[in-house]
Amino acid sequence: MKYVSMFDKIDLHLIRVLHTVLTERSVSRAALRLGMYQPAVSSSLKRLRELAGDPLLVRSGAGMVPTVAGLRMIEPAAHILRSAEMLFSDARSFDPATASHTFSLAASDYMDPQFLPQLVTQLKAHAPGCPIDIHPLSADADYRHQLAQGQVDVVIGNWPKPPDDLHLGRLFGDEVVCLVSTQHPAVKRGWDAEAWLAADHIAPMPTHPGARGVIDDHLASLGLLRKIAARCPHFGLIPAMVAGSLLVLTTGRQYCERFVDTLPVQILPSPIVFPRMMYYQLWHERTHASVAGRWLRDQIKTVASSLRRIEHDVANAV
Template identity: 80%
Template structure:
């Protein structure tokens, strides 16, 4: 079949069925998600198999799995659906109350622990039919590529110097403090920079070998090095570890204050001067003028501002 003749047989609905069947790996689950009868999904899958000249989805044990050709179609089909959604939703403006957009964002867990819950709550209250995909900013998450490819709408986190090839807006700055157990010796005795550097510190696991966060990069600039005796990839678990040990967590005050309300911990001034810890939202040029993306960025800004007032 010639390329043009093949293209003429494909419509957006068929692309949606293709992506849903391949990601759900089940005709019945795809039918539920699409709001279609199962025979209609099966008929659409037959058309897709004829067009592709490939089974696309085959049985494996008790379930089904995509073929190699099917796997290669997942991301392109998702990209087509995202592009179509942006094309028509932005053409008529973004109406949060009726929109069925999918928002995809990546966020650092160093943020205020209330940030994501409040952001999700605000999105769902104002745009109840929209979906939300949240990704962690891990070492294997190439957020630049994900933004450029349209897989992520917004990235939120803290950087010593944000990348200059992306659009950026500051969310807030936070004072750097230390979180320690309520019975930590420094609570009674206080500490100076030497005592603080020699204490047992806990820090997030580097995103890749040799990587350093904003705390250690600043210490490097001062020619100083702290004693990191524990690392953890799950930042939200660190305050509980601090509460039952002599470990010291150095991070933003706003983050620490949330846990000081629920755990036996104390917030102490850091004896080494740090610049404010800055948090930003980053986005790509491709979504800079998007009405839905602008709406999402405004929600992030609103939530960040409300948390600083608490």
Template identity: 75%
Template sequence: MRDQTLFDKIDLHLIRVLHTVLTERSVSKAAIRLGMYQPAVSASLKKLRELAGDPLLVRSGAGMVPTDAGLRMLAPSASILRAAESMFSDARGFEPSSARQTFRIAASDFLDPLFLPQLVAQIKQQAPHCVIEILPLSAESDYRARLAQGDMDVVIGNWLKPPDDLHLGRLFGDEVVCLVARDHPAVRRSSQGGWDAASWLAAEHIAPTPTHPGARGVIDEHLDSLGLQRNITARCPHFGLIPSMVASTLLVLTTGRQYCERYVEKLPVKILPCPVPFPRLLYYQLWHERTHTSSAGRWLRERVKSVAASLQKE
């Protein structure tokens, strides 16, 4: 009888508040994400604590962290929300023009800078009532767990060896090239045949900040396999700012041609061939078995695929 009484006090809104507070680890941030006033979130959290007989979220230094009981509730609460979200939409099929769903897309900023803007535009054009959350692939982002828990719908990026425990869809391949300032000495050397592997390795390179300690990007992973190491003298966590840094320095950025071509007409930079042979950069979208047969999930993945194909044709 007690279990039934407890169950009667739990509604879907409380589950959403629970999951959001635990993932954001902040009442104020959860309120913003939920579109609620902070006192209302605090009142719901108080009710959840009473129901659970546990504080669920406690202070730790300047922030807050979930208790063990709170952590155990993360996966079940995500599963309940996802099931509720898809229960009726999948039963009647996904209708973009009338759907009111949240799509959560995690993406590497190594992508073509036009990719995400065009993806958001296409989704909003076809599904105007849907909410889109673009999430970073950062040191704090365990995308495997977040895909499984329903915190992400798709992850878009490039990997030398994509994880084999997720569904995978190839989007496009790209040639590895170098981006340098127009007056970089490498421009003259390249025209005279002096831009070789030794020159490239010795040059000053700029690279993205690793997503977590010990992480290696696809460029350095491949160099490791060849027993080579480049001279990285600058790192930046914001990939979109790197071309501007390259334009006013002697730094060399090594990445995909499609990305570099977006900046050639905007900045005083030039694309050079990379003297060290690299395999093509391959970009994928990844998703979990949880959304594999979802009509909304399939629709979203088709939009991702469509935008990737349109950018390749430009």
């Protein structure tokens, strides 16, 4: 109880007066530096002496000098003041070049396969001292809980209806197409909705509990069900699986186009019309005002925009 009682008598202003009086070794000079009237500084010094049980500052000739106890207090008081300043300045400013803030994000690899590599490259180029933790979106992970608990700063992925209890930033939209082997019968014969539904499809594992994915959610809204013959948690491996089989991958065009020059695969239009696949970044209210969080979200948006510009430029050049 004695500690609590002592702590209740100390405030940051009193620590500032203590440090200034001890370093200036003069009540009058301390008053000028603090922008206070001298009697107010003298009153604060009296309180400090009572708390310390020591004079702290004593007269020596024409001036004043700290006591042994006063000398011991100078550096701890300075440390407290520096920590207090950092406590609030860090909340208001963020210098990526010198920061050591850890960025944590959860992301789906359904996106452009160049997205995460380019994002990491950009983050390390501008914030070399900031560690980056990338978590997968999986059925075992509750991304709402992760955001609320501060386990991740941002979640990146695509949802047919993004949750309305989180902040949202749209990254880009993409046309839904099908990726098949060049040996798939539909390459020569074409297909209709019935043939597409009956084909062997490959799909990713759910990204969170209860998720079906944007493709199957839309089919369900139409009262349709496709035949899923395989599921894989590693989306980046699926195009190679498609290339060596008759499996059909239905996803965004931008993703599929990354593989047509490296694998024996071909992009076909979907015989069922899907809405554009929209990609977002989501974040919680707890990080909404964070300067570091805003900087991270700006980098994510910049990388996503640069990938879309590249696709647009390539399309125009063809």
